[in-house]
Amino acid sequence: MTIALPLAILWFGALFIALFDGTRKPVGYTAVGLLAAALAATVALGIDVHRHGPKEMGIAGWEAGVGIALRADMLGITFAVVSLVVLTTALWFEVSRDVKARIFPALVMFMGLGLTGLFFTGDAFNFYVFFEISMVAAYVLASYGESPRQLRAALIFIVVNLLGSVLFLVGIAAMYHNTGWLDMDRISVQTPMLEENPVILTATIIFVAFSIKLGLFPFHFWLPAVYTGTRPAVAAILSGALANIGSYGLLRFGADIFPRELREGAWVMLILGSISIVYGGVQAIARHSPNEVLAYSTIGQVGYILIALSIGGEAGYAAAILYAVINALNKTLLFLSASLRGWIAGAAFAVGAFSVAGVPPAGGFFGKMVIFQIGIDDGRPLIVALVFVGGALSFVYMFQLYRARFWINQEADEATTKGALALVVALALAIVLIGVFPEPLLSISREATSILPERAP
Amino acid sequence: MTTEMTRTTCRILLLPILMISVGVLVKGYADIGDGFSAGVIASLGIILQGVAFGAEEFDRLPLVRYAPLATFAGLFLALAVAFLPVVSGDPIFLHHPVAGDSATHFGALEFITPVLFDIGVFLIVIGFCVGSIGAVARETVRRERDRGAQAETRRGSPGAPAERGDRR
Structure with missing residues (x-):
């Protein structure tokens, strides 16, 4: 090849x-x-x-x-x-x-x-x-x-x-x-x-x-x-x-x-990452339009990648890769499904919302869990607390958005086609699948770090 | 409006400019120059015609009409030169004859595949410069005509929404 x-x-x-x-x-x-x-x-x-x-x-x-x-x-x-x-x-x-x-x-x-x-x-x-x-x-x-x-x-x-x-x-x-x-x-x-x-x-x-x-x-x-x-x-x-x-x-x-x-520069990245998580989460709660909430959510989510990077070592880099992959899939699912209507789109959106909040069985759970685990292993309470706070904040804004988008406001702004629905459902299933069988992705992200030097923290 | 003098000079200059650009393109391997600079020289010569004769006359030049196609052809040619060696298992961009072998000469021109690549670049630059200037000129002419028509009818309609009209 x-x-x-x-x-x-x-x-x-x-x-x-x-x-x-x-x-x-x-x-x-x-x-x-x-x-x-x-x-x-x-x-x-x-x-x-x-x-x-x-x-x-x-x-x-x-x-x-x-x-x-x-x-x-x-x-x-x-x-x-x-x-x-x-x-x-x-x-x-x-x-x-x-x-x-x-x-x-x-x-x-x-x-x-x-x-x-x-x-x-x-x-x-x-x-x-x-x-x-x-x-x-x-x-x-x-x-x-x-x-x-x-x-x-x-x-x-x-x-x-x-x-x-x-x-x-x-x-x-x-x-x-x-x-x-x-x-x-x-x-x-x-x-x-x-x-x-x-x-x-x-x-x-x-x-x-x-x-x-x-x-x-x-x-x-x-x-x-x-x-x-x-x-x-x-x-x-x-x-x-x-x-x-x-x-x-x-x-x-x-x-x-x-x-x-x-x-x-690890401590700078830790501070910036922490501020990103809290700032993104708080701002997202205050917003109403779906794209705006998701935009601030993006700011919050990249904070985790930065924190994983600041931890470093094989575990930290693997967590950063894992989080980046899952975050990209989450955001795609959320942006696409938020523009659709009907209960199927709502269910797909809910999977994405669970994933961002880090609720199992969605894939996002493992992204958060890996960082959480490192925090406990290294004895760093700040990181553990951050994962909790960030998760709670994203839970609040995601379900605020879900409620506003799929319960209160039912009118469609654009065509909800069968093909579009099938795509978001497939993406949602993929995220659930990652959550149920996380081992392949975990081992790929660990393998990906093998080319990085100085993996020991 | 330009004078007769300017127009005549511009028309006379076109062919020598194109000749020089081809010279720069071909010389690139033995001397200063390459497809990019040759393309810029050629497109300046063509755009000069637009300056002297106005946008409508400019559009009638066959060189201008086919400029967007030149971009496609150029990019395709350059990509083909880059990726064809892969078919026989060589790394991309491998040139023939390979380094160390001697090439056939015709004056300053060497028959090697990088010349094809440079011709591709030359076409992309001409197509892009002439095509984009042509598009801007066309739009300017269209707007001026619209404004003239509006002033004539004396009814300032608030401009058609651009969103629907631009679909294709």
Whole structure:
């Protein structure tokens, strides 16, 4: 299985789909099929990597360091699979209702390409290139719908995220300046030998850049405005697929390239994560429109990822990966099902709500439990208390939203099609399945940490 | 409105500019230049025609009409060069003849697959620059015409909602 196959499917597929009118159903379903094919290729690559270890491909046969390398390891593949699942579901969902712009399916595919590319690259600058491909697709997607409200949301999104991209580019330039390499492996070998101050500055810049993407507490200001303005499928894509850049970036650059700086900055991340959880939860309780509640909930949920990262070690990193995966699925399910009507949609939404609150048998329970367990094992009462408080807050706002959305207000704002219902039900079942059989996901996330150095806390 | 002098000069300049851009494209392997800069030079030459002759005349140029297709063709060509080696099990972007082998020369032009890749980039840049400027110019002309028609009828209708009209 070659690394190039998922990229080739997505790239040629996106180009092919862009030639046709995406508002027509056959074109939309072809795009869904191509995304699913790329997903299947990525899963096959994942099985191969699981059996034979990470794969590497030097572009044009140049060895790593001289040329640009594509690298596929479990960490990248896990995030690529989750992102492609989210994109396929969201596109299918939108196609089964009504696609409103001819370019929409092609854009979703281009975003899939950008995400898969950046999860598979071993070169810091190439990471930035793929990152920009997915961001450019996201900029256009944010304005999808083209009402004044969506354009306003898109403008905020573009301005803030361009700032984030520039910061990231500055960070890469600094890394190159400090180490003389763009290859991530070589940078991670070089950084421990460097003087600490410039590296800390670089690491901070990159941390801020990814925090903006994730919508972490002090950098969250753009997120509610954007999520409330966009359509449900786009909100699902932004929070379920695009936000993975942030979690993956923090893991790859934080845990892989700057492990020493990550350890020293652990208390900052702990504080920011805690504030994110409490702030997101309290704000979500105070809001009424579903997208706004879910947007603040997103801010709260990324706090857990940050806390898991600050704990570090194999357990901490595995918890961060697990939480990022489950959170992406939760948010996709919630954004999609909140826009539907009827008891089936209500039940699917309830599963997502349980998952966010961390109630078994939904998958979110294990995300919270892993962090809870680490808190107890390490004897850190603050983390245990935070998981409780965060869980209680999310329980309150999720059921407030459920009540407002499915009990009080019954009128449909858009068509509830059978296909859309089937999709959210499938997603809900998948989350329940993860909750009932968590072992595969737990072992995958543990395997994904195996490439990260300094796993011992 | 531009003068006859400007228009004549612009029209005369078009072919030399295109020639130079092809030169820059071909020279890229032995000298300064590549598909990107060649594309920028060529599209500036074409856009110059729009500046001199106005948007409507600009639209009539075949180069402008097929610009969006050039983007697709260029991206396809570049991707094909990148991904075709994978079929035979080589890493992506592997070029033929491979490093160390000698290539056939025709003046400054070397017959190697990266030239095809650069032609792809050249087409993408031309298609994008000319296509996007053309789209903006077309929209400006349309708005001016609408405004003129509105002033004529003296009934300021509040502008049709854009949401429905843009579906296709």
